[in-house]
Amino acid sequence: MIEHHLTDDLLMAYSAGTLPEAFDLAVATHLSLCDTCRAAAESYDAVGGALIADGPGAEVSDDCLEATLARIRGEAPEAAPRPIDASGVLPAPLAAYVGGSLDKVAWRPVGMGVKQAILETGEGATARLLFIPAGTAMPDHTHRGTEITIVLQGAFADEGGTFARGDVEIATDADHHMPVADISEDCICLAVTDAPLRFRGILPRLAQPFLKI
Amino acid sequence: MPDMLRNAQRVEDFEPGAPIPVELPHPPRHEPAARSVHDAGMTAAKGLPDPWTGRLHDIRENRSEAAFVAVFEHFAPRVKAFLMKSGSDAALAEEIVQDVMTTVWRKSHLFDPARASVATWIFTIARNRRIDTIRRTRRPEPEDLPWGPDHEPDATDILGLQQDSAKLVDALKTLPEKQRLLIEKAYFGDLSHREIAAETGLPLGTIKSRIRLALDRLRHAMT
Numbered sequence: 001m002i003e004h005h006l007t008d009d010l011l012m013a014y015s016a017g018t019l020p021e022a023f024d025l026a027v028a029t030h031l032s033l034c035d036t037c038r039a040a041a042e043s044y045d046a047v048g049g050a051l052i053a054d055g056p057g058a059e060v061s062d063d064c065l066e067a068t069l070a071r072i073r074g075e076a077p078e079a080a081p082r083p084i085d086a087s088g089v090l091p092a093p094l095a096a097y098v099g100g101s102l103d104k105v106a107w108r109p110v111g112m113g114v115k116q117a118i119l120e121t122g123e124g125a126t127a128r129l130l131f132i133p134a135g136t137a138m139p140d141h142t143h144r145g146t147e148i149t150i151v152l153q154g155a156f157a158d159e160g161g162t163f164a165r166g167d168v169e170i171a172t173d174a175d176h177h178m179p180v181a182d183i184s185e186d187c188i189c190l191a192v193t194d195a196p197l198r199f200r201g202i203l204p205r206l207a208q209p210f211l212k213i
Numbered sequence: 214m215p216d217m218l219r220n221a222q223r224v225e226d227f228e229p230g231a232p233i234p235v236e237l238p239h240p241p242r243h244e245p246a247a248r249s250v251h252d253a254g255m256t257a258a259k260g261l262p263d264p265w266t267g268r269l270h271d272i273r274e275n276r277s278e279a280a281f282v283a284v285f286e287h288f289a290p291r292v293k294a295f296l297m298k299s300g301s302d303a304a305l306a307e308e309i310v311q312d313v314m315t316t317v318w319r320k321s322h323l324f325d326p327a328r329a330s331v332a333t334w335i336f337t338i339a340r341n342r343r344i345d346t347i348r349r350t351r352r353p354e355p356e357d358l359p360w361g362p363d364h365e366p367d368a369t370d371i372l373g374l375q376q377d378s379a380k381l382v383d384a385l386k387t388l389p390e391k392q393r394l395l396i397e398k399a400y401f402g403d404l405s406h407r408e409i410a411a412e413t414g415l416p417l418g419t420i421k422s423r424i425r426l427a428l429d430r431l432r433h434a435m436t
Contacts, residue, residue: 008425008428009406009421012399012424012428013399013405013406015340015400016340016399016400017340017341017343017344017352018399018405021348021352021353024344024352024353025353027353028353028354028355029353029355031355032355032356038355041355042328042329042333045329045333045336045337046329046330046333046377046378046381047381047385047396047400047428047431048333048336048337048340048400049329049330049332049333049334049335049336049337049378049381050332050333050378050381050382050384050385051295051336051385051396051397051400051401052288052291052292052295052332052335052336052339053291053330053332053378053382054382054385054386055291055294055295056294057289057290057291057293057294058290058293058294058297058303058306059290059293060289060290060293060307060310061307063307064289064307064310064311065282065285065286065289067311068285068289068310068311068314068315069278069281069282071311071315072278072281072314072315072318072319075315075318075319091355091356092355092356093353093354093355093356096351096353097353122348
């Protein structure tokens with residue numbers, strides 16, 4: 001049961017298409033796991049649909065129709081998408097960025113058993129997968145921007161509560177937190193930030209430029 | 214606003230293998246006997262307020278070019294206007310319009326009239342195409358819910374969705390001008406709230422609260 005959801009701001013911006021790519025990835029990942037937010041996202045899409053349905057049109061040239069007709073005459077209907085294997089840790093949108101399932105992730109150690117893999121996304125925000133061994137605490141850090149963390153496996157707890165598979169934690173400038181992975185299972189998360197994290201100790205801060213976190 | 218889409222289907226709404234109830238709002242008259250639940254839904258959809266669902270059905274089932282031309286003539290100008298408001302020039306907008314309408318043809322079988330109106334479906338295709346064009350990569354989309362062929366839309370859901378969609382269009386029309394403009398900017402202007410603040414000179418807090426007010430009004434209109 002998912003208890004921590006996306007905000008309306010994020011859902012609307014996802015629907016409007018104004019988020020950086022890494023945030024789109026985070027939203028798509030959560031929507032793959034959460035029917036409640038998916039229904040909300042579809043209702044924001046409906047607002048976009050209503051704006052188009054009601055809006056004035058711009059005149060389209062005759063060539064445009066002709067060219068489109070020429071294209072569809074050669075087109076076979078697209079095959080239905082194959083059913084997704086929902087049993088994996090990585091939902092489909094994430095698997096697409098990793099290039100497969102969890103065993104395809106190119107983990108790099110960042111100390112204390114914690115590993116990360118940066119996913120290639122466009123400007124404006126960074127997406128990475130984090131692996132936190134069971135019972136391990138992440139270094140205490142604050143944020144300059146917004147960080148969205150989505151749990152994919154295991155669970156972690158911090159000042160904001162307990163977060164398990166599918167749960168979203170959204171941290172902003174003001175927060176500083178020290179998530180601790182649940183003891184029972186290694187924790188895997190997707191973390192997306194629109195600004196670098198600031199760790200509250202001298203060593204991690206020095207390491208930051210090298211770790212890209 | 215999850216309550217707006219009362220008909221958003223959930224996986225757990227269906228028991229595997231259980232028959233799906235179909236309540237036709239009125240019996241189809243000139244249609245051949247429906248071969249499947251989906252056909253029944255789509256056939257019923259032809260008598261519903263939104264004519265575009267029926268046209269999509271014609272494209273899907275009969276590869277009807279006439280239906281496609283009708284959909285094109287209605288939606289292509291709207292999609293073009295949307296793209297131009299989002300910053301495309303006319304030539305690029307028409308190129309993307311071609312892609313969008315070709316996708317409508319190719320993916321007509323993926324359109325689910327119980328989940329979205331045709332306008333909403335085309336909006337999402339156009340939005341994704343716009344983003345793909347800017348980023349040159351595919352926009353991350355949530356995975357498809359595991360609905361099998363047993364989980365086809367039923368006519369009541371389609372009707373409910375269409376009524377909601379029509380209500381939403383009306384509700385947007387009655388929004389105060391300032392709120393409506395901000396919603397339009399948020400959707401069409403390709404601007405974040407922060408950028409809208411910079412462009413309009415309004416404080417970010419004002420923009421956020423106006424958008425929130427607008428959404429509250431829409432929500433209220435939907436209940």
